[in-house]
Amino acid sequence: QVVLVESGGGLAQAGGSLRVSCAASGLTFSSKTMAWFRQAPGKEREFLAAISWSGGNTLYADSVKGRFTIARDNAKNTVYLEMNSLKPEDTAVYYCAATSIYGRTRPQSYDYWGQGTQVTVSS
Numbered sequence: 415q416v417v418l419v420e421s422g423g424g425l426a427q428a429g430g431s432l433r434v435s436c437a438a439s440g441l442t443f444s445s446k447t448m449a450w451f452r453q454a455p456g457k458e459r460e461f462l463a464a465i466s467w468s469g470g471n472t473l474y475a476d477s478v479k480g481r482f483t484i485a486r487d488n489a490k491n492t493v494y495l496e497m498n499s500l501k502p503e504d505t506a507v508y509y510c511a512a513t514s515i516y517g518r519t520r521p522q523s524y525d526y527w528g529q530g531t532q533v534t535v536s537s
Contacts, residue, residue, distance in 0.1 A: 416440040416526045418510050423531030430535075431498045436510030436528055438491045447516040448486055448493040449524060452506035452533075459509070461519040463495065471516060500535045508533050 422434040436448070449464035463484040464473045472484055483496040493510055508531050511524035518524070 416512070418512065418526055418528035420508060420510055420528045420531040423508060423533045425534045425536065426500050428500060428502055428535055428537050430500050431496070432500065432533060433497065434495045434508050434531055434533065436493045438493070438510075438512065441512060441526065443491040443512075444488040446512045446514060447518070448484075449511050449513070449518075450482075450484060450493075450495045451509045451511060451521060451524075452504075453509070453530075454506040457506075459521045460506075461521070462508075464516065464518070465493065466516045473517065473519070475519070497533070502535050502537045504533060504535050506533060507531065 417439045418436055420436045426432045445467050450462040451459050453459040462475050462478050465484045465486050469486050481499045486493045510528045512526040513524045
């Protein structure tokens with residue numbers, strides 16, 4: 415059984431930083447592309463960033479490029495999203511996801527999902 419568990423969300427002030435983590439089990443983590451998405455109330459799920467199985471390739475949405483950094487530790491089966499220069503519009507539930515193919519940005523392309531962690535940015 416594949417399980418993805420996000421952690422590290424919470425409350426931050428505008429301009430501040432947070433790091434969210436996603437611990438994976440039940441899959442060959444080191445062979446999977448991992449990604450982060452977010453979903454705000456009333457909005458569609460939005461792609462943020464993806465990282466290839468080796469960590470050698472990363473892909474970012476324009477909305478977070480230069481502010482967010484995705485990283486992974488295959489020894490710990492964990493993927494991270496470092497978020498800097500946070501804005502109130504970054505407020506959302508943040509999800510990690512796994513797929514076998516790198517470069518995909520549509521939620522439908524991802525096979526496994528975590529339950530999400532809330533990030534709230536105050537102005």
